[in-house]
Amino acid sequence: MERERIRVLIEQAKQAWLAADGEAFARLFAEDGLFIVPGQRWQGREAIRQAVEQFGENYSHIKIDLHQIAIDGERAVIEWTWEDFNKSTTKRTRAEDAIVVDFSNGAIRRWREYIDAETPKQPD
Template sequence: QIAMSFSDLESIDPKIKQIVERQIQAWETADSDKLIADFAEDSWFIVPGSTFRGKQQIKAAANQYFLEFTATKVIIKRIIVSGNEGTVEW
């Protein structure tokens, strides 16, 4: 398991960095199609108080978020990678 802050992003696998950067862009441009493109069909997206399972639930939750919040700025707090699983706290 590897935990790092955004400032450590330069030291991680370039493929992971690309995924994180695509996700930042998707959130900041309110693009739910781009957002779910990196998720596996059986992914979980967990936010305080809610868990969304699968690409369609994640996309629906993102679309609802984008309706309520029209300007999002992503600031990465922590990235955790373990094998083929990972999480990003922002």
């Protein structure tokens, strides 16, 4: 898979999260794709779509700052900073996020996130 195609898919994933668009995010995955975050796992486009839409029901004002993408063959490692607003608690959360994404046949086969919401932000 071409490096530029991988970058495009990652940008599309970012945009889907910003819009809380579960359909757009799920469409990037293989039919039996796997989406994993600490403590949770969803397999298949429909489960992934529902997970993102449920997130969107509970959170808003998502902000993603993409720091870097490293690509090796059909694998990419992404570092981004994620911020969101919990609608029920009115709390804003910020986390550093490393994501390993495996691709196959032009789609995401596995998206695995390693989220750090505890390390203090380094001053600018």
